[in-house]
Amino acid sequence: MTTLADLPLRSDLVGRTAYGAPQLTVPVALNVNENTHPVPADVADDIVGRIRTALLEVNRYPDREFTALREALAGYLGAGLDASWIWAANGSNEVIQHVLQAFGGPGRTVLGFPPTYSMHSIIAASTSTRWVTAERDADFTISPETAVAAIERERPDLVFLCAPNNPTGTPVPLETIAAAYDATDGMVFVDEAYGEFMPADAPSALTLLPGRERLIVSRTMSKAFAFAGARVGYLAADPAVTDAMRLVRLPYHLSALTQAAALGALAHAPEMLRMVDDICVQRDRTAAGLAGLGFRVWPSWTNFLLFGGVEDPAGLWRALLDRGVLIRDLAIPGCLRVSAGTAAETDAFLTAIAEVSGRAPVGSRP
Numbered sequence: 159m160t161t162l163a164d165l166p167l168r169s170d171l172v173g174r175t176a177y178g179a180p181q182l183t184v185p186v187a188l189n190v191n192e193n194t195h196p197v198p199a200d201v202a203d204d205i206v207g208r209i210r211t212a213l214l215e216v217n218r219y220p221d222r223e224f225t226a227l228r229e230a231l232a233g234y235l236g237a238g239l240d241a242s243w244i245w246a247a248n249g250s251n252e253v254i255q256h257v258l259q260a261f262g263g264p265g266r267t268v269l270g271f272p273p274t275y276s277m278h279s280i281i282a283a284s285t286s287t288r289w290v291t292a293e294r295d296a297d298f299t300i301s302p303e304t305a306v307a308a309i310e311r312e313r314p315d316l317v318f319l320c321a322p323n324n325p326t327g328t329p330v331p332l333e334t335i336a337a338a339y340d341a342t343d344g345m346v347f348v349d350e351a352y353g354e355f356m357p358a359d360a361p362s363a364l365t366l367l368p369g370r371e372r373l374i375v376s377r378t379m380s381k382a383f384a385f386a387g388a389r390v391g392y393l394a395a396d397p398a399v400t401d402a403m404r405l406v407r408l409p410y411h412l413s414a415l416t417q418a419a420a421l422g423a424l425a426h427a428p429e430m431l432r433m434v435d436d437i438c439v440q441r442d443r444t445a446a447g448l449a450g451l452g453f454r455v456w457p458s459w460t461n462f463l464l465f466g467g468v469e470d471p472a473g474l475w476r477a478l479l480d481r482g483v484l485i486r487d488l489a490i491p492g493c494l495r496v497s498a499g500t501a502a503e504t505d506a507f508l509t510a511i512a513e514v515s516g517r518a519p520v521g522s523r524p
Protein backbone atom coordinates (compact mmCIF):
# COMPACT_ATOMS: atom_id res chain seq x y z
CA MET A 159 0.00 0.00 0.00
CA THR A 160 1.30 3.45 -0.86
CA THR A 161 1.76 5.74 2.15
CA LEU A 162 2.64 9.41 2.50
CA ALA A 163 6.25 8.38 3.03
CA ASP A 164 6.32 7.10 -0.59
CA LEU A 165 5.38 10.49 -2.03
CA PRO A 166 7.57 13.54 -2.75
CA LEU A 167 5.66 15.58 -0.14
CA ARG A 168 6.79 19.15 0.65
CA SER A 169 9.39 18.64 3.38
CA ASP A 170 7.72 20.99 5.87
CA LEU A 171 4.56 18.85 5.74
CA VAL A 172 6.34 15.60 6.55
CA GLY A 173 5.17 14.24 9.90
CA ARG A 174 2.18 16.59 10.14
CA THR A 175 -1.24 15.30 11.14
CA ALA A 176 -4.47 16.41 9.50
CA TYR A 177 -7.44 17.88 11.37
CA GLY A 178 -9.16 14.81 12.70
CA ALA A 179 -12.26 15.28 14.86
CA PRO A 180 -14.05 11.92 14.49
CA GLN A 181 -17.16 12.16 12.27
CA LEU A 182 -19.46 9.45 13.62
CA THR A 183 -23.20 8.93 13.37
CA VAL A 184 -24.43 8.93 16.95
CA PRO A 185 -27.69 9.91 18.67
CA VAL A 186 -26.05 12.78 20.61
CA ALA A 187 -23.19 14.56 18.78
CA LEU A 188 -21.68 17.26 21.00
CA ASN A 189 -18.13 17.14 19.71
CA VAL A 190 -17.48 19.92 17.17
CA ASN A 191 -19.35 22.87 18.68
CA GLU A 192 -22.07 22.77 16.07
CA ASN A 193 -25.41 24.37 16.67
CA THR A 194 -27.50 21.24 17.19
CA HIS A 195 -30.76 23.11 16.54
CA PRO A 196 -31.90 22.74 12.92
CA VAL A 197 -32.59 25.70 10.62
CA PRO A 198 -36.31 26.66 11.07
CA ALA A 199 -38.50 25.19 8.30
CA ASP A 200 -39.76 28.57 7.01
CA VAL A 201 -36.19 29.84 6.69
CA ALA A 202 -35.17 26.62 4.94
CA ASP A 203 -38.05 27.10 2.45
CA ASP A 204 -36.92 30.65 1.66
CA ILE A 205 -33.32 29.47 1.22
CA VAL A 206 -34.41 26.66 -1.12
CA GLY A 207 -36.30 29.21 -3.25
CA ARG A 208 -33.21 31.41 -3.47
CA ILE A 209 -30.99 28.45 -4.34
CA ARG A 210 -33.45 27.45 -7.08
CA THR A 211 -33.21 30.93 -8.61
CA ALA A 212 -29.42 30.85 -8.40
CA LEU A 213 -29.34 27.37 -9.92
CA LEU A 214 -31.05 28.59 -13.06
CA GLU A 215 -27.97 30.75 -13.67
CA VAL A 216 -25.16 28.42 -12.61
CA ASN A 217 -24.03 28.17 -16.21
CA ARG A 218 -22.44 31.57 -15.42
CA TYR A 219 -19.71 32.18 -12.85
CA PRO A 220 -20.96 33.69 -9.60
CA ASP A 221 -20.41 37.32 -8.57
CA ARG A 222 -16.69 37.15 -7.81
CA GLU A 223 -17.08 40.08 -5.41
CA PHE A 224 -20.15 38.55 -3.65
CA THR A 225 -21.32 42.14 -3.31
CA ALA A 226 -24.83 41.45 -2.05
CA LEU A 227 -23.48 39.05 0.56
CA ARG A 228 -20.84 41.54 1.75
CA GLU A 229 -23.53 44.19 2.05
CA ALA A 230 -25.77 41.83 4.04
CA LEU A 231 -22.91 40.81 6.34
CA ALA A 232 -21.97 44.46 6.93
CA GLY A 233 -25.60 45.19 7.78
CA TYR A 234 -25.72 42.24 10.15
CA LEU A 235 -22.52 43.24 11.96
CA GLY A 236 -23.45 46.91 12.22
CA ALA A 237 -20.60 48.68 14.02
CA GLY A 238 -20.58 51.31 11.28
CA LEU A 239 -19.12 48.88 8.73
CA ASP A 240 -19.90 48.85 5.03
CA ALA A 241 -19.29 46.16 2.40
CA SER A 242 -15.76 47.38 1.66
CA TRP A 243 -14.75 46.18 5.16
CA ILE A 244 -16.06 42.64 4.66
CA TRP A 245 -14.49 39.52 3.20
CA ALA A 246 -16.07 36.06 3.13
CA ALA A 247 -15.04 32.53 2.25
CA ASN A 248 -16.04 28.90 2.57
CA GLY A 249 -16.03 28.81 6.36
CA SER A 250 -13.82 30.88 8.58
CA ASN A 251 -11.18 28.20 8.09
CA GLU A 252 -10.79 29.50 4.55
CA VAL A 253 -10.77 33.06 5.85
CA ILE A 254 -7.85 32.05 8.11
CA GLN A 255 -6.14 30.47 5.12
CA HIS A 256 -6.52 33.66 3.08
CA VAL A 257 -5.12 35.72 5.96
CA LEU A 258 -2.09 33.45 6.33
CA GLN A 259 -1.55 33.26 2.56
CA ALA A 260 -1.48 37.04 2.38
CA PHE A 261 0.36 37.95 5.57
CA GLY A 262 2.18 34.74 6.54
CA GLY A 263 4.14 32.34 4.37
CA PRO A 264 7.76 31.20 4.19
CA GLY A 265 10.03 33.10 6.58
CA ARG A 266 7.12 34.56 8.53
CA THR A 267 5.78 33.62 11.95
CA VAL A 268 2.38 33.59 13.62
CA LEU A 269 2.08 33.72 17.40
CA GLY A 270 -0.68 31.74 19.11
CA PHE A 271 -1.64 30.98 22.70
CA PRO A 272 -2.41 27.26 23.12
CA PRO A 273 -4.57 25.51 23.99
CA THR A 274 -6.43 27.16 21.14
CA TYR A 275 -8.28 26.30 17.96
CA SER A 276 -6.27 23.51 16.34
CA MET A 277 -6.76 24.75 12.78
CA HIS A 278 -4.76 27.90 13.50
CA SER A 279 -1.52 25.92 13.66
CA ILE A 280 -2.59 23.45 10.96
CA ILE A 281 -3.30 26.26 8.46
CA ALA A 282 -0.07 27.95 9.52
CA ALA A 283 1.74 24.75 8.54
CA SER A 284 -0.05 24.39 5.22
CA THR A 285 0.85 27.98 4.31
CA SER A 286 4.49 27.48 5.43
CA THR A 287 4.06 30.00 8.22
CA ARG A 288 6.03 29.21 11.38
CA TRP A 289 3.74 28.73 14.41
CA VAL A 290 5.25 30.05 17.64
CA THR A 291 3.49 29.88 20.97
CA ALA A 292 3.28 31.61 24.31
CA GLU A 293 1.86 30.57 27.67
CA ARG A 294 -1.47 31.79 28.92
CA ASP A 295 -2.06 33.09 32.44
CA ALA A 296 -4.01 31.19 35.09
CA ASP A 297 -7.36 29.78 33.97
CA PHE A 298 -6.38 30.19 30.30
CA THR A 299 -6.73 33.99 30.40
CA ILE A 300 -4.37 36.35 28.53
CA SER A 301 -3.58 39.65 30.24
CA PRO A 302 -2.34 42.65 28.22
CA GLU A 303 1.09 42.24 29.87
CA THR A 304 1.30 38.56 28.90
CA ALA A 305 0.36 39.31 25.29
CA VAL A 306 2.84 42.19 25.02
CA ALA A 307 5.69 40.19 26.59
CA ALA A 308 5.12 37.33 24.13
CA ILE A 309 5.04 39.71 21.17
CA GLU A 310 8.23 41.46 22.28
CA ARG A 311 9.93 38.08 22.69
CA GLU A 312 8.78 36.46 19.44
CA ARG A 313 8.39 39.50 17.16
CA PRO A 314 5.78 37.66 15.05
CA ASP A 315 4.35 38.79 11.71
CA LEU A 316 0.87 37.85 12.90
CA VAL A 317 -0.75 37.46 16.31
CA PHE A 318 -3.73 35.11 16.58
CA LEU A 319 -6.18 35.59 19.45
CA CYS A 320 -9.22 33.36 19.69
CA ALA A 321 -11.86 35.38 21.49
CA PRO A 322 -13.61 33.66 23.17
CA ASN A 323 -11.13 30.82 22.97
CA ASN A 324 -11.78 27.33 21.66
CA PRO A 325 -11.41 24.84 23.43
CA THR A 326 -11.45 26.63 26.79
CA GLY A 327 -14.37 29.09 26.33
CA THR A 328 -12.24 31.87 27.85
CA PRO A 329 -12.96 35.50 26.84
CA VAL A 330 -10.11 37.80 25.78
CA PRO A 331 -10.42 41.35 27.14
CA LEU A 332 -10.42 44.17 24.59
CA GLU A 333 -7.51 45.65 26.57
CA THR A 334 -5.43 42.58 25.64
CA ILE A 335 -6.32 42.92 21.96
CA ALA A 336 -5.55 46.64 21.94
CA ALA A 337 -2.26 46.12 23.79
CA ALA A 338 -1.25 43.35 21.38
CA TYR A 339 -2.02 45.65 18.46
CA ASP A 340 0.12 48.43 19.88
CA ALA A 341 3.00 46.04 20.58
CA THR A 342 3.37 44.77 17.01
CA ASP A 343 3.81 46.09 13.49
CA GLY A 344 2.23 42.89 12.22
CA MET A 345 -1.34 41.78 11.74
CA VAL A 346 -3.56 40.98 14.72
CA PHE A 347 -6.20 38.38 13.91
CA VAL A 348 -9.08 37.97 16.35
CA ASP A 349 -11.12 34.80 15.78
CA GLU A 350 -14.63 35.57 17.03
CA ALA A 351 -16.25 32.37 15.74
CA TYR A 352 -18.30 32.27 18.95
CA GLY A 353 -18.95 36.01 19.15
CA GLU A 354 -22.75 35.70 19.27
CA PHE A 355 -22.53 33.55 22.41
CA MET A 356 -20.76 36.26 24.41
CA PRO A 357 -22.85 38.10 27.02
CA ALA A 358 -25.00 40.73 25.31
CA ASP A 359 -23.17 43.58 27.06
CA ALA A 360 -19.67 42.30 26.22
CA PRO A 361 -18.10 44.41 23.47
CA SER A 362 -16.81 42.70 20.33
CA ALA A 363 -13.36 43.35 18.90
CA LEU A 364 -15.28 44.87 15.97
CA THR A 365 -15.49 48.02 18.10
CA LEU A 366 -11.68 48.28 17.95
CA LEU A 367 -11.50 48.32 14.12
CA PRO A 368 -11.67 52.08 13.41
CA GLY A 369 -8.13 53.42 13.11
CA ARG A 370 -6.52 49.98 13.38
CA GLU A 371 -5.77 48.92 9.81
CA ARG A 372 -3.77 45.85 10.88
CA LEU A 373 -6.61 44.39 12.96
CA ILE A 374 -8.81 41.61 11.53
CA VAL A 375 -11.92 40.22 13.24
CA SER A 376 -13.33 36.99 11.85
CA ARG A 377 -16.75 35.48 12.36
CA THR A 378 -18.61 32.45 11.06
CA MET A 379 -22.17 31.45 10.20
CA SER A 380 -21.34 27.89 11.32
CA LYS A 381 -22.16 28.32 15.00
CA ALA A 382 -24.83 30.86 15.98
CA PHE A 383 -26.52 30.66 12.54
CA ALA A 384 -26.63 26.84 12.54
CA PHE A 385 -25.04 26.95 9.10
CA ALA A 386 -21.95 24.74 9.49
CA GLY A 387 -22.81 22.60 6.47
CA ALA A 388 -23.21 25.63 4.20
CA ARG A 389 -19.60 26.79 4.82
CA VAL A 390 -19.71 30.55 5.25
CA GLY A 391 -17.17 32.49 7.29
CA TYR A 392 -16.21 36.14 7.01
CA LEU A 393 -14.00 38.87 8.37
CA ALA A 394 -14.21 42.56 9.02
CA ALA A 395 -11.12 44.69 8.51
CA ASP A 396 -9.86 47.82 6.81
CA PRO A 397 -10.67 47.78 3.06
CA ALA A 398 -6.94 47.48 2.37
CA VAL A 399 -7.02 44.09 4.09
CA THR A 400 -9.86 42.90 1.86
CA ASP A 401 -7.74 43.99 -1.12
CA ALA A 402 -4.98 41.74 0.21
CA MET A 403 -7.48 38.86 0.36
CA ARG A 404 -8.24 39.38 -3.35
CA LEU A 405 -4.59 38.63 -4.14
CA VAL A 406 -4.77 35.10 -2.72
CA ARG A 407 -8.34 33.86 -3.16
CA LEU A 408 -9.20 31.64 -6.07
CA PRO A 409 -11.46 33.45 -8.51
CA TYR A 410 -15.15 32.72 -7.84
CA HIS A 411 -14.31 30.92 -4.58
CA LEU A 412 -17.82 31.47 -3.15
CA SER A 413 -20.31 29.54 -5.26
CA ALA A 414 -23.56 31.16 -6.37
CA LEU A 415 -25.41 28.54 -4.29
CA THR A 416 -23.42 29.42 -1.16
CA GLN A 417 -24.04 33.13 -1.70
CA ALA A 418 -27.78 32.54 -2.19
CA ALA A 419 -28.03 30.36 0.91
CA ALA A 420 -26.11 32.80 3.09
CA LEU A 421 -28.22 35.73 1.89
CA GLY A 422 -31.34 33.73 2.77
CA ALA A 423 -30.08 32.97 6.27
CA LEU A 424 -29.06 36.59 6.86
CA ALA A 425 -32.49 37.80 5.75
CA HIS A 426 -33.86 35.84 8.72
CA ALA A 427 -31.09 36.71 11.18
CA PRO A 428 -33.34 37.35 14.22
CA GLU A 429 -35.14 34.02 13.74
CA MET A 430 -31.90 32.15 13.06
CA LEU A 431 -30.31 33.62 16.18
CA ARG A 432 -33.28 32.91 18.42
CA MET A 433 -31.68 29.63 19.44
CA VAL A 434 -28.59 31.34 20.80
CA ASP A 435 -30.26 32.19 24.10
CA ASP A 436 -31.49 28.63 24.56
CA ILE A 437 -28.04 27.27 23.75
CA CYS A 438 -26.55 29.49 26.46
CA VAL A 439 -29.20 28.22 28.90
CA GLN A 440 -28.27 24.62 28.04
CA ARG A 441 -24.56 25.45 28.33
CA ASP A 442 -25.13 26.82 31.82
CA ARG A 443 -27.26 23.79 32.74
CA THR A 444 -24.46 21.53 31.53
CA ALA A 445 -21.91 23.51 33.54
CA ALA A 446 -24.03 23.26 36.68
CA GLY A 447 -24.59 19.54 36.12
CA LEU A 448 -20.87 18.86 35.62
CA ALA A 449 -19.92 20.97 38.64
CA GLY A 450 -22.55 19.08 40.62
CA LEU A 451 -20.78 15.85 39.72
CA GLY A 452 -17.55 17.28 41.08
CA PHE A 453 -15.87 18.15 37.77
CA ARG A 454 -14.02 21.42 37.37
CA VAL A 455 -15.75 23.59 34.76
CA TRP A 456 -14.12 26.66 33.23
CA PRO A 457 -16.26 29.76 32.62
CA SER A 458 -17.38 29.83 28.98
CA TRP A 459 -18.55 32.61 26.66
CA THR A 460 -19.17 30.09 23.88
CA ASN A 461 -21.50 27.20 23.03
CA PHE A 462 -19.23 24.63 24.68
CA LEU A 463 -17.48 23.87 27.95
CA LEU A 464 -14.08 22.57 28.94
CA PHE A 465 -14.23 20.47 32.06
CA GLY A 466 -11.43 18.98 34.11
CA GLY A 467 -10.85 16.62 36.98
CA VAL A 468 -11.29 13.69 34.61
CA GLU A 469 -9.08 10.80 35.74
CA ASP A 470 -9.09 8.98 32.40
CA PRO A 471 -10.26 11.31 29.60
CA ALA A 472 -9.87 8.71 26.83
CA GLY A 473 -11.73 6.13 28.89
CA LEU A 474 -14.57 8.50 29.78
CA TRP A 475 -14.80 9.66 26.16
CA ARG A 476 -15.12 6.03 25.00
CA ALA A 477 -17.66 5.12 27.68
CA LEU A 478 -19.86 8.07 26.68
CA LEU A 479 -19.56 7.09 23.02
CA ASP A 480 -20.68 3.57 23.91
CA ARG A 481 -23.84 5.24 25.25
CA GLY A 482 -24.32 7.20 22.04
CA VAL A 483 -22.88 10.50 23.30
CA LEU A 484 -19.94 11.90 21.32
CA ILE A 485 -17.87 14.67 22.94
CA ARG A 486 -14.26 15.79 22.30
CA ASP A 487 -10.95 14.66 23.73
CA LEU A 488 -8.37 17.29 22.78
CA ALA A 489 -5.55 15.65 24.68
CA ILE A 490 -5.56 18.36 27.35
CA PRO A 491 -4.50 16.47 30.49
CA GLY A 492 -7.47 15.59 32.70
CA CYS A 493 -9.94 17.47 30.48
CA LEU A 494 -12.70 16.92 27.94
CA ARG A 495 -14.83 19.38 25.96
CA VAL A 496 -18.57 19.17 25.38
CA SER A 497 -20.74 21.34 23.13
CA ALA A 498 -24.06 22.72 24.36
CA GLY A 499 -26.96 20.93 22.71
CA THR A 500 -30.73 20.97 22.85
CA ALA A 501 -32.46 20.42 26.20
CA ALA A 502 -32.90 16.71 25.34
CA GLU A 503 -29.24 16.33 24.36
CA THR A 504 -28.17 18.06 27.57
CA ASP A 505 -30.31 15.62 29.57
CA ALA A 506 -28.81 12.68 27.67
CA PHE A 507 -25.25 13.90 28.24
CA LEU A 508 -25.72 14.63 31.94
CA THR A 509 -27.42 11.28 32.55
CA ALA A 510 -24.75 9.38 30.65
CA ILE A 511 -21.80 11.11 32.34
CA ALA A 512 -23.29 10.62 35.80
CA GLU A 513 -23.64 6.90 35.03
CA VAL A 514 -20.30 6.24 33.39
CA SER A 515 -18.19 8.40 35.69
CA GLY A 516 -19.67 6.59 38.67
CA ARG A 517 -20.05 9.96 40.40
CA ALA A 518 -23.05 10.96 42.45
CA PRO A 519 -24.08 14.60 42.49
CA VAL A 520 -22.03 16.59 45.00
CA GLY A 521 -23.97 16.83 48.24
CA SER A 522 -25.60 13.45 47.81
CA ARG A 523 -22.30 11.67 48.44
CA PRO A 524 -22.09 9.46 51.49
Ligand code: PMP
Nearest residue numbers: 249250251275324351378380391
Ligand atom coordinates in the same frame (compact mmCIF):
# COMPACT_ATOMS: atom_id res chain seq x y z
N1 PMP B 1 -12.59 29.40 14.53
C1 PMP B 1 -12.87 28.71 15.63
C2 PMP B 1 -12.40 29.23 16.94
C3 PMP B 1 -13.59 27.52 15.57
O1 PMP B 1 -13.85 26.84 16.69
C4 PMP B 1 -14.02 27.05 14.31
C5 PMP B 1 -14.79 25.76 14.13
N2 PMP B 1 -14.77 24.86 15.11
C6 PMP B 1 -13.68 27.79 13.19
C7 PMP B 1 -12.98 28.96 13.32
C8 PMP B 1 -14.00 27.34 11.81
O2 PMP B 1 -15.33 27.35 11.53
P1 PMP B 1 -15.88 27.39 10.07
O3 PMP B 1 -14.78 27.06 9.11
O4 PMP B 1 -16.97 26.37 10.07
O5 PMP B 1 -16.39 28.79 9.88
